[in-house]
Amino acid sequence: MILRRKVVRERTGLSDSAIYRLEQVGQFPSRRKLTAGGRVVGWDAAEVEEWCKTRSAVQLPPKDISKIGSGKPGPGRPRK
Numbered sequence: 001m002i003l004r005r006k007v008v009r010e011r012t013g014l015s016d017s018a019i020y021r022l023e024q025v026g027q028f029p030s031r032r033k034l035t036a037g038g039r040v041v042g043w044d045a046a047e048v049e050e051w052c053k054t055r056s057a058v059q060l061p062p063k064d065i066s067k068i069g070s071g072k073p074g075p076g077r078p079r080k
Contacts, residue, residue: 002042
């Protein structure tokens, strides 16, 4: 059985970005493309269930801060 994104989030308690980061470092089951364009994806239910059973405290990989903004104040962001 294939689980869609919403169900995976509910079962794991992880956000989309956390799932993606864990996948990138091999700490979460890989998604499967369900359509030719790859916009619709799902995860194997057995793999997600096994991951949920075997995980202890999962350490999220750090965000790549080099891709987060320019550091300049934006709208609604106070100047230092």
